[in-house]
Amino acid sequence: MRTLFLLAAGASSLAVAAPVTVFAETAAPAAKAVPASDNPMLAKWTGPFEGVPPWDKMQPSLFPAAFEAAMAEYRAEVHKIRDDESPATFKNVNEAMQLSGQTMTRLFGLWGVQVSNQSNAEVQAIDKEWSPKLAGFFDEFNLDQKLFQRHKAVYDKRASLKLTPEQLRIVERDYEGFVRRGALLTPAQKAQVTQINQDLSGAFSDFSAKVLADEETWIVIDDKADLAGLSDSFVASLKDAADERKLPGKWVVVNTRSSVQPLLNASTNRALREKVWRAFTNRGDNGNANDTNATIVKILKMRSDRAKLLGFKNHAWYRMDDTMAKDPAKAMDLMMRVWGPAVARVHQEVADMQAIADAEAKSGKGAKITIEPWDYRFYAEKVRKAKYDLDEGEIKPYLELNNILQGAFYAAGRNYDLAFKENTGEIPVFDPNVRTFAVTDKRDGSNVGVFYFDGYARAGKRSGAWMTTYRSQQGLGGEQNVLASNNNNFVKGGAGEPTLISLDDATTLFHEFGHAIHYFLQDVYYPALAETPRDFVEYPSQVNENWLLTRDVLDQYAKHYKTGEPMPQALVDKIEKSSTFNQGFETVEYLSSAILDMKIHDRDQPVTDPKAFEKATLAEIGMPKEMVMRHRLPQFNHLFADDGYSAGYYSYLWSETMDADTWAAFTEAGSPWDKATADKFRAILLSTGNETDRAEAYRAFRGRDPDVKALLKKRGFPTE
Template sequence: MQTPGAEAQNPFFAVSDLPYQLPPFERIETAHYRPAFERGMTDQLAEVEAIATNAEPPTFENTVVALERSGQILQRVSAVFFNQASSDADEEIQEIQGEVSPKLAAHSDAIHLDKRLFARISALVEDGAGDLDAESRRLLERYHLDFVRAGAGLTDEQQSRLRAINEELSALQTAFQNKLLADTNATAVVVDDAAELDGLAADAVTAAAETARERGLDGKYVITLGLPSGQPVLTSLTNRGLRERIHRASVSRGAHGDHNDTLQTAARIATLRAERAALFGHPDHATYVLEDRTAKTPAAVHDMLGKLTPAAVANAHAEAARLQESIGDEFELQAWDWAHYSDRVRRATYSIDAAELRPYFELERVLRDGVFHAAGRLYGLSFTERPDLVAYHPDARVFEVFDEDGTGIGLFIGDFFTRDSKRGGAWMNSFVEQSALMGTKPVVVNNLNIVKPPAGEPALLTFDEVNTMFHEFGHALHGLFSSVTYPTFSGTSVYRDFVEFPSQVNEMWAVWPSVLENYAVHHSTGEPLSQDVVQRLLDSQIWGEGFATTEYLAATLLDLAWHEIAPGTVVEDPLAFEAAALSQAGVALESVPPRYRTSYFAHIFSGGYSAGYYSYIWSEVLDADTVEWFKENGGLERANGDHFRRELLSRGGSIDSMEAFRNFRGRDPQIEPLLVRRGLAR
């Protein structure tokens, strides 16, 4: 029971009075979440009931706009809570997530399966949308489609089964996330002897010692695991036995047969999704999902992947031969050797040493003189850190973002360091979405997983981490530049297979000469990265594309295999299913494991990418073509940035995604630039 006055004290019950409605994190306590979720759901259901029972004939304003305005408390608490569940979870947060996720699924069903609401929306569609403007007409059509895809047109019996499936799926997806986080932490590799860490940079060794100390393992070293199969430390470690330990720990996560095992959870999720697809008359979950994507059909995705897979695998085999040549007869190349010897070949071929580059990529410099600098040059933005504004964790920093004329456009929060309470990977979330209807400007956050150095030491990044920082900031720009009326269309609310496109485009500025020379400076000597090294770094990017493309395609094809199972299929042995799927797809290379295996494929089993992991390479077709456009038009120029912002980044989901691309590019995308980029052109 709440204490007296608790309702008035709950910070989610009122709109924040902080700049840009930044959530009042200083006042938010874990105890506030449950009552805020309960009040949020109760209030929205009352608002929806009023819409459904309105005696007036349905209009766009009294039905669709009213639905857009509903659920504000629920939106506020959800945005904060689910970011915390991903970036700073503890046992109580996980417990609340387990409780509330099924309730939220049921809450969504209560709205989307309401036949009265569906009747009002359908009546408006049948009336032809009257004199609505283009964005309003699209919103009406979107609502109608969402209700149909949610099951509003199903029979009562079908809806009853759908509710049960959705509730169970919600609980299972939360369980997958929490089990994976626990097993990832438990599987971290403990090293007793510093000599085993030979090859690891001094700051990385210090960070491993600090992590061990925090875990009560003084005198030892702890190597934590990132989300993908490949772990960055494998590049530099010379101790082959330790490399094998780390690799095996990585690829076995969630598959230990204990209480944190995720395999049966994943299999059950896939079975339920197939059953749900059948309720809608689809042969499998992938068909259901892709119907509402730019790809439209699984056949279109397989057609595109079929153009890439044979060449990628051939390149991977060629790279493996070169690595074996570097190894000699001492032993046979294994997955845990690949990164180490690939770096050797890269160094021998291009004289590029990944470890020696890290001192030139200091986090603060990359952020301010790289990421922010490029955004300033291209879009006229400026950034001011706001230490007076408190975020949800001491490591998370708040920046106010200004347009060229000094107008504030929103807040950007950067949370860059890894911790045991944060899930792996990197992502962008929104706390407040831009909407003219609601009078709100965006508040967005980027989460990364960079190892935090000891106090007083610089955070030095790998080039992959630099690239990730630019990538995630591309998502942030998509949110910050949003200029739409309705929150449904705000920022990154576009088709799932389109959402990675703007972020992938932003990666190009990481290696744009004037940007790179601005941030790639030795953190202690101030010496810039030489032009010769820069050119060799650029030249070296084609090396390893066989491995990178194959590991990605393997994960993509595994995702599709799980989500093309027929309704009624029960997978008894998920690992055997995985092995068969990879073999059948022609990507079962022992030394090139999928980027994600089933047991830790969070994107598809606890994220929003089910039957959609192909989105990255689908979007990369658009990205590579767009990079060519920038190069053809002078590159880092304000006119180019303004065009990209106006025609695409600002539009969110307010127009069809491919229409936005064509408005920007002047034509449909072409695949040739991607083939050249990945070394797949023949």
């Protein structure tokens, strides 16, 4: 079972944990363990759609016994493959490994939701205990010499086995994966790697829990006058948040992006903006029990030690060995090519904002100020209004959550022949607000799978937005459909109010849905060739963002929540004219985080003072003082909650380079709905997983490598 097998090298905590407030909640006492034979977490999934997860039976107390049983089953399966005395072949080694571990796959699908969508103190305690155990468990196989020799035997005679190109790719990638994870090390070195992986898993869990604790703090607003500038629907959501915390007559801003960003955009209370901004940017960096800096130091040291043990120069080289970019310098070169124009644009944006602030002070409409980071979003909206006669408050009434979701479905149907029919109530869900949709292929009516939509923020759910598959498509062992989810943290409208989202939120919805589309369209036989390189993963999702602002989607699905009238063409025109607005801010906010990620991991000696490193590196690259990184190091879950995006946060820009060039292909074809281009995109890139080198696949689609000029043009930066 390839996916589980690859978890071994630095197997992450599966949690990115759910909010825990500083007003501490008491964990419920653990229930009595259920025998493995009766444990619903281990049962095969039943019901419609080829079986669905038993979310209605999920309980934290069920998982420890389930882990034990699933590990025993998987160990027996792998040992049977390892100890087979017949000659090693592709079928009895590589293929057999892909067919193993089905129980563990299902269990991890459930546990991933438990820690990310339904967490609490009991879940965090289980995660802290079991993440190191699971890391050590998978290292048993990654570092098992006899199992490696079985793979090596197939690898050594691969030229004479008459393998298909896909089979040959699997044999070579399996062998290289073993080597990358330490198969050629001495026994003593293997023991070191195993210990590091276990210790890393514990540190990841610790980091997640600490950030989570800070994200469940909140700021109380006592005076209604302090709500000036905020929309009625957002104020209603703040009141609901206060009521949930038993603070009647007050309003609460929870310390998460979905609550903080709308306030920074619109609040006219500068002192409140600063207070909220400081609380948000200082998550994990308050010198208290939830401070993550010491945890980061431990993680960096262990990553450095592991990379050197495995024969790599450093962690960046280790993580990028199986990516499109390969070389950290290549990724850094792309980032720095965009960084200069982005910083220059920020200076222009700040000058525009300062001019407005100065004019307000001169006219007596405002105090004399210098633009600070907590002012950026607020004054950017003023500039948008002045330059384009456009502000977020004008757009938001047309972006009702359900309508925008339907718009995403529409685009997927028109481009890729996918149809979505809601069936909420027919199958179990893990929260009453989760909606489910049957996905079919419009060409023949066949079932593609089920789409789960978990749209709202709540206690127990980690912040941000992400896509998850509970079951992925494959042909080996019998064709299986896809169970995929999108998980967002939109702030639900108050009682009787619709859920209105910002243009950024709508873009995020289309982005995450692009990931789901990628998996729904997958058509591979071998699951080992399903997972794409990290710097390709974001490409399909970023391409999908482009359809949000097409006239067809806006005209049909961007309807005013009160009147039902579609967004007027004049407003659409203003949005399009302002499409490159604030791109300096958007680019620098992201790139500063990506550059620091690479710099902190592409070095000989690990950083021992993250706070000093962050400050010095930002000064070195010329970070504008009016801005802050999108993810400061102390709260950078992408980097320190697991290994996933470490030395890989650049991948968003790498993918966006392909995205911009792909959108140019549709433009060149004459329409964003050109079916021939969509079919080619689907056939060559979206449905093929990792069956061929992704750079070669892109060249087959576009006839050349991606052109970074398309990215610069899209963001409104100079191309020369």
